[in-house]
Amino acid sequence: MKNKKALSHVEIMISFVIFIGFLIFFYAIIEPAIKGPQSSDNVLQDLEENFLKQISEEVSVYNLTLNWDETNPGACVAGSCIKIDTPVNKNASVIEGKQSLDYYSDYSYISIWCGNGNCEDEDKFTIYYADSFSMTKKDACQWGIGSGCYTRKFLKKRVYIFESNIETLKNIYLGIADSYEQLKEELMIPAKYDFWFDFWDESKTSKFTPEWTSPDIPENVNTYVSEIPITYISKEEQDPESKKDGFLIIKMWG
Numbered sequence: 001m002k003n004k005k006a007l008s009h010v011e012i013m014i015s016f017v018i019f020i021g022f023l024i025f026f027y028a029i030i031e032p033a034i035k036g037p038q039s040s041d042n043v044l045q046d047l048e049e050n051f052l053k054q055i056s057e058e059v060s061v062y063n064l065t066l067n068w069d070e071t072n073p074g075a076c077v078a079g080s081c082i083k084i085d086t087p088v089n090k091n092a093s094v095i096e097g098k099q100s101l102d103y104y105s106d107y108s109y110i111s112i113w114c115g116n117g118n119c120e121d122e123d124k125f126t127i128y129y130a131d132s133f134s135m136t137k138k139d140a141c142q143w144g145i146g147s148g149c150y151t152r153k154f155l156k157k158r159v160y161i162f163e164s165n166i167e168t169l170k171n172i173y174l175g176i177a178d179s180y181e182q183l184k185e186e187l188m189i190p191a192k193y194d195f196w197f198d199f200w201d202e203s204k205t206s207k208f209t210p211e212w213t214s215p216d217i218p219e220n221v222n223t224y225v226s227e228i229p230i231t232y233i234s235k236e237e238q239d240p241e242s243k244k245d246g247f248l249i250i251k252m253w254g
Helices: 002-035 040-055 074-079 163-173 180-186
Strands: 056-066 081-085 091-096 103-105 109-113 124-130 150-162 194-201 223-233 244-253
Touching: 040 056, 040 150, 040 163, 040 223, 040 244, 081 150, 091 103, 091 109, 124 150, 150 163, 163 180, 163 194, 163 223
Parallel strands: 150 223
Antiparallel strands: 056 124, 056 150, 081 109, 091 124, 103 109, 194 244, 223 244
């Protein structure tokens, strides 16, 4: 009798699992019909959000203060070049009051040229670290003395749009890197839709070449256009304190 009872419990559990599995399978089949097709407005909104994510990057912001060694005041100045190790494996952009100050930056360190009285004790800098900053060299030294000459403090993380990232998406769109179809997948664009984009400066002039024009769109499809104001870090200046205004134009059809 005990064996029969135990067997009966097992059969009930198996039946229950099968029933739940059937319900999950059935819901997966009918879910698209319940929700209905995604509206074009929602697709365009998702495209805008995903596009902005692709061209944006998190930037780590640090405060740096030069501090000469009080026991040997000439030690830091004597080398004329202050070498600052990078706390994160990212490139850097140095912003400070003395705009003529020269510096060199790569993924491992920054060196600041302090010769000819360019630097003083307790001079303060703001340093921005991000992958999208390209290696910067302003006739600066690539050597120097290290951590005894400065203190560094983490401030915050901020998200910026980079012009270089917009150009990267353009190259992908053209098939220079990866492919258009892969870009559509990354932007989560449904297969039935196609898209194109442009990048304008604040005067609403395209920053791409004159040959960069919208492809021919079939007459029998709906077309949706979005104009998005943005503030971005230019690839020439690479300066978060001198951001530029512009517009993204996104066109979608299908």
